[in-house]
Every structure is written in structure tokens, then in C-alpha cells.
Amino acid sequence: MAKPGPDTIRYGGNTSCVQVTSDAGTLLVIDCGTGAHGLGQHLMKEGPKPVRGHVLISHTHWDHIQGIPFFTPFFIPGNKWDFYAPKGFGESLRETLAGQMEYTYFPITPEAFGAELSYNNLSEGVFRIDDVVIRTRYLNHPALTIAFRIEVDGAVVIYACDHEPHSREAADGVGQLDGQDLAHAEFLRDADLVIHDAQYLA
Template sequence: MFLKVRFWGVRGSIPSPGAETIRYGGDTTCIELRVGNEIIVFDAGSGIRPLGLKLMGEAQGAPIKVHLFITHTHWDHIQGFPFFVPAFIPNNHIIVYGADHETMPLSELFSGQMEREYFPIPIVAMGAKVEFTSISEETLKIGDIEISSMFVNHPSMAFAYRIDYNGHSVVFGGDHEPYNNMLSYSKLAYQVNGKQLDIEVNGQEEFSQLLDKKLALFCQDADLLIFDTAYTLDLYPQREGWGHSYPEYAVHIANMAGVKRLALTHHDPTDTDEKVDAKVKHTRQFIKSSKLSIECFAAQFGLELDIE
């Protein structure tokens, strides 16, 4: 068996359908990973709706079990869950993993968007067994699959995830901004080998270098790195602090980690297919001029990759 990755949503912030985004897709973040019969999903953006319909068609009435790992609970990463059909079907089992917030557990963060002020069907009316599991920086096992989590730099409790199976690995970096500031609500995001870092105490250069190394170690030798490149380097200064990255930084981390395959994702809602094409072209030129050997492409709705 091998890892199979399929992209169901690659857009950031808000669904962006239309003629100008039809090739890469307008649905927000959702990535499916299969190993044999295990169904593992990362994020429940609007892309989880078509995924759910596909799972229903495959199951033909048989019970469905899904392990759903949430990077963080900003709307573009959970807004599709109320439309995830398998969660409404009795005998199905949906296990949702993610971080509790200081003021609200993961379960309430999900159920809140389905209160009657916002949605006609409450989460308790879902027919499936929906189970919530709070996680931190740790490694879980699902059969022979290891899934590790690491807090990253984003205005929330946001994770990157690493999947290891049979000598192969995939890393989904989630929403992440270079370490020019401290955005995460979790102190663990800024710990290295048990030492708490602070940008004011350590200084910008040391702070960034140590945390870049931590992130690169998490991504070390991955067969595929899926990385947030919502902005261009030119646009980033205007949106610093919003929690997203740009291609040059993604290449920097990929190179430090020895990654050979880089997927650009979290496309900005204003990015047309042509703009995404241009970003890929620019990134490939940057890789070439830097004398690196990294395959680069943009994540795209429906794209399937076999990691073997």
C-alpha cells in the first residue's frame, strides 16, 4: 500500500468560484489522504462537501469512518463541515482532531457555527457518531500511520501536520507566516527543545532562525510538502500579520528540510488561474536561480498524487 493524496480545496479565506478560478478550483481547504481503507482528511473547508459526496458514492450504504484533522478553526477551514453528508448518516463515525482554545473546546468551536442563528440544523442532529479529540504537539497512530502535529505561526491555535507511513511522508504546513512576529495563541509554537523563545528577548534574527530550523526538522526529508503561499513577496509587507506566506519562504523551508517536491496552496481568493500560473513560474525560476533541485507545482482541485 502507498499514500494517496487528493486535493478537494486549495483556496484561502473564502470560496471563490467562477470562470477565472475554474482550473485550480475555488473551494477552501480540504485534503484527502488514503492508505488502504483508512480515510484521513485535513481541514473541512468548502472542499469537504464534494469529498463527502464521493465517499457516499464509494460506500454504497456501508459504514464510513473518517479521521478529520483540523489545522485551525478559522471559517475557511471548518465552513464545509455542516455540508459533509457522511456526518448525517447513522452508523458512520467521524473523529475530529484539533486544538482546544483557552476559552472554548474544539467541540464548541464546531457546534457554534451550526447554532440556529447561523445554520438550520444543529450539530446534535447529525446522525453519525461525531467525536472530538483535543490534541497538542504530539504523534498519533492510526493503524500503521503516524500523524504528528506542530503549532505554527498564525493568529489562532494552528497546526502543521506530518504523515509518515512505510518510509514515506507528507507534510501539510497549514496556514503559516514567517517568524517575523508572534501570532499563535500557543506558547508551544515558540518553544525549541523545551526552551521558550520570545522575539523581544532573542531578537528577530535568532528567533526566526531557531524556529525555521524547528519547522524544517518537522518537514525533514518529506516526499511532499504542501505549503501556504497565499501572497507574493511584493504583497507580503502589506499583509504582514495576517498569518500567511509567500513562495520564496516556502522554498527556503523546503531546501532546509531536504524536500524535493513542493505544492503551493492556500491560493488568495483574488488569484485567477493565470495569477497562480505566474506564481508557479516565478517560484520555479527562483528555485533554478538558487541552484536548487525542488519540483514545484500548485495544488489544484481534483489533483491526485501517489506517494510511493
């Protein structure tokens, strides 16, 4: 749960939500945790013009999507947003994201969203959003989870949340990296900024 206060000033008090904007103005929101509320308020202060954006969801655990019902730009007619998330089993992406807004749990359903929303399933590979090239890689986590390697304007940003080492030796920080752990390290190579978990130990 988000718990902002004096003890979280250095590291923040919201669940995952990161904004990346290219020089050309392409707006990416990576994960939509509770930080999305403040980001939405910030975007609304920038002016009355319609907001065009893209939401990259690493996985659908609650702390990565719980800001969706509180993100003001989703409620504004004229705005347009695309969701991108790993394709899971069974439900559609829209149904999965809307699950937390079922009337049993929340008083406002996704039908209240005034913006135009579209949903895109992801797997490992490469895709482009306007001027941004995005490479994806599966992570090791108890849900279908994807890392994003964002390349734009001569810079590389990696977002790899909730990843756990594949081998005990890698988790302990000893021995040589190989297999999937080496492939993960290669995915991070030469990035200008890496946003990555550090809490998982053997």
C-alpha cells in the same frame, strides 16, 4: 469565500480540505472547508457501507471548518468519525466546531448528525491512527494552529496551512534560517509532498 469558476480551475475554488487514504484504507480528511461538500458526495457514491474516518483540523478559522455542516457522511447513522484539533481556550472542541451551526446562523444544528462523532484535543507531539503516524507542530498564525506530518506506507505528507515566517528576513527570503524558522524547515525535511501556503510576505 469559495469562488469556483474559470479563474480558479488551476488552483481550485474551495477552502481547505484534503483527503489522504492509506493502502490499508485509513481515511483522513485534513481540514473541513468548503471542499468537504464535494468530498462527502464522492464518499457517498462509493457504496452504502458505513464510512469510518478521521478529521484533522489545523485550526478553527471559518475557512477551515465551514464545510462541516455540508459533509453528508456526518448525517448518516452507522458512520463513525473522530475529530482532532488543537486545544484552545475556554470552549470544548465540540462547542467551537458547533458554533457556526448555532440556530442564529444556520438552520441545522449538530444534533442532526446521525454519525457517531468524537472529539480529541491535540498539542505538539506524535500520535497514531491505525497504520498512520502523525507528528504535529505549532504554526505561526493568529489562532492556535497545527501542522501535520503524516507518515504511512513509506511516504511522508506535510500539511502546514496558514503559517507565517517568524522573522522578517525569512519572510523576505534572505539570510540564514534560525530559531523557529529553522525548526519549521526541519519539520518539512525529507517529505514526499508538502502542502503549504505561499501568500505571506513581509
